Amino acid sequence: MTTQASSPYLPGSLQGHFLFSMPHLDDPSFAQSLIYICEHNESGAMGIVINHPTEMHLDELLQLLELKHHDDHSSIVVYSGGPVQNDRGFILHGPTLTKWDSSYVISDQTTLTTSTDILQAISESHGPEDFLVALGYAGWSAGQLEQELSDNVWLSCPANLDIMFRTPAEERLKAAAATMGINLNLLTSQSGHA
DSSP states (O other), X not given: OOEEEOOOOOTTOOTTEEEEEOTTOOOTTTTXXXXXXXXXXXXXXXXXXXXXXXXXXXXXXXXXXXXXOOSOOTTOEEEEOOSEEEEXXXXXXXXXXXXXXXXXXXXXXXXXXXXXXXXXXXXXXXXXXXXXXXXXXXXXXXXXXXXXXXXXXXXXXXXXXXXXXXXXXXXXHHHHHHTTTOOGGGOOTTTTOO
């Protein structure tokens, strides 16, 4: 059974946006984080951290899942997507003609897939052109993200697919901030606390 879900894009929703941490955020799971928000509605929010690479590469993940792989994927890193369900895989990717077993359409440019059929396709070089593989996700209960935004823990901006898929991981946070004209090096840990 194919699951193609999507949620209504609510006014004020940050779905399809980047969320980046302010310098004073010292939570080890989220310090220096750039998160792509996959869902944001009255029930809460869910996103994938896209700039915290793990030591694992895609080849290793494919072996663990006992998926055959014909090409060398040792240069593709797996990301730590967040502290929730960090034993579960999430693949952020661009649009494809293929209908995967379990996908959630975020926008007309991005989809989140959690089924292994997409990994099998990637391993055989007929998956999506742009993709990011992560273990785990970041989640917020109803109203929690809004409160953290008002507490100046995060800033948000529209997502940029070049940053997400084609910018080196260590440059993504600064690149996202730069789209808003912000130089993170000039922000202090006291930012937002007048």
